[in-house]
Amino acid sequence: MPGLTAEEWEVLRLSLxxxxxxxxxxxxxxxxAAWLLARTRFPGKSLFDAIVHLPLVLPPVAIxxxxxxxxxxxxxxxxxxxxxxxxVFSFRWTGAALACAVMGFPLMVRAMRLALEAVDExxxxxxxxxxxxxxxxxxxxxxxLMLPGIIxxxxxxxxxxxxxxxxxxxxVSNIPGETRTLPLAIYTYTQVPxxxxxxxxxxxxxxxxxLVALLASEVLTRRATxxxxxxxxxx
Numbered sequence: 001m002p003g004l005t006a007e008e009w010e011v012l013r014l015s016l017x018x019x020x021x022x023x024x025x026x027x028x029x030x031x032x033a034a035w036l037l038a039r040t041r042f043p044g045k046s047l048f049d050a051i052v053h054l055p056l057v058l059p060p061v062a063i064x065x066x067x068x069x070x071x072x073x074x075x076x077x078x079x080x081x082x083x084x085x086x087x088v089f090s091f092r093w094t095g096a097a098l099a100c101a102v103m104g105f106p107l108m109v110r111a112m113r114l115a116l117e118a119v120d121e122x123x124x125x126x127x128x129x130x131x132x133x134x135x136x137x138x139x140x141x142x143x144x145l146m147l148p149g150i151i152x153x154x155x156x157x158x159x160x161x162x163x164x165x166x167x168x169x170x171x172v173s174n175i176p177g178e179t180r181t182l183p184l185a186i187y188t189y190t191q192v193p194x195x196x197x198x199x200x201x202x203x204x205x206x207x208x209x210x211l212v213a214l215l216a217s218e219v220l221t222r223r224a225t226x227x228x229x230x231x232x233x234x235x
Contacts, residue, residue: 003201007176008185012205015181018093019161022100023154026108030153033105034112053106060103064170067099071171095172096179100164104157111156115149116142147224155217159210182206 004012033052037045055063071078071089081087089095119142127137143150165183172179174188186202189195 004205008198008202008205010177011180011182011185011202012209014093014177014179015162016209018097018100018181019158021094021097022104022161023108023158025097026101026105026157027154030105030108030112030157031150033109034116037109038113038116052109055103056106060164060166061170063102064099064167067095067102067167067171071095071098089172091172091175091179093172093178096164096168096181097161099167099171100161101157103164103167104160107160108153108157111149111153112146113149115146115152118149119145144227147227148221151220151224152217155213155220159213159217162206162210162213182209 033048036042037049037052042048068090069075071081073079073082073088073090075090078089081089087094089098123145124137124141127141128134132140162181163183164181165187168179168181169184169187174180174184180188182202182205186199186206189199189202
C-alpha cells in the first residue's frame with residue numbers, strides 16, 4: 001500500500017497478527033460455548049449465557065482492567081503461566097491478542113449458536129441410526145451444516161479485533177512494535193502535532209481491511225450455505 005512508512009507497515013502487520021491469533025485462540029472455546037447454549041440444559045445456563053455476552057455491554061476499559069488483574073505478572077493466572085510455562089500476556093502482543101479474543105468472543109459464539117440451532121437434529125439422529133458415532137456425526141453432519149455460522153463468527157470476531165482499543169490499551173499499553181495496533185496508532189497520531197494526515201491514512205487502511213473481511217465473510221458464508229443445502233437435498 002503506497003504512502004505507508006515502515007513503522008505503519010509494522011502496525012498493519014501487528015494488527016493482522018493479533019487479529020488472526022485472537023480468532024484462532026477463541027475458536028475452540030466459542031464452539032464449546034455455542035454447543036452448551038444451543039444443545040444442553042444445566043443449572044445456571046442463563047448466568048453462563050450472560051457471562052459469555054458480558055463483553056458486549058461492559059466498557060472495554062473495564063475488560064482490560066480485569067485482564068490486567070488476572071493475567072498481569074502479579075495476577076493469579078498471569079503469575080502461574082509465567083512461572084510454569086514462561087507465557088507472559090501483560091504489555092506483550094500476546095496480551096493484545098487475548099484482549100481482542102475476549103472482546104470478539106460473544107460475536108463468535110452468537111453466530112455459531114444461531115447456526116447450530118438451525119441444524120435439523122433429525123439429520124444427526126438419522127446418521128446415528130446408520131451406525132455413525134457421536135464424533136463422526138459431529139464432523140460429517142453437524143459442523144458442515146453449521147459452517148456458515150462458524151465462518152461468520154470468525155470473520156466478525158476478526159473485524160472486531162481490528163477495531164479493538166479500550167481493553168487493549170488498558171491491558172498492554174501502547175508500545176511501538178509490540179502492542180501498537182491500528183486503533184492505538186490512529187489515537188497516537190491524533191495526539192501529536194501534524195499527525196492528522198497519518199491518522200486519516202491509517203483510518204482508511206482500517207476501513208479497507210475491515211471491508212475485505214466482511215466481504216470475504218459474505219462470499220464464504222454464501223458458498224457454505226449453498227454447499228449445506230446441497231447436502232440436505234442429497235439426504
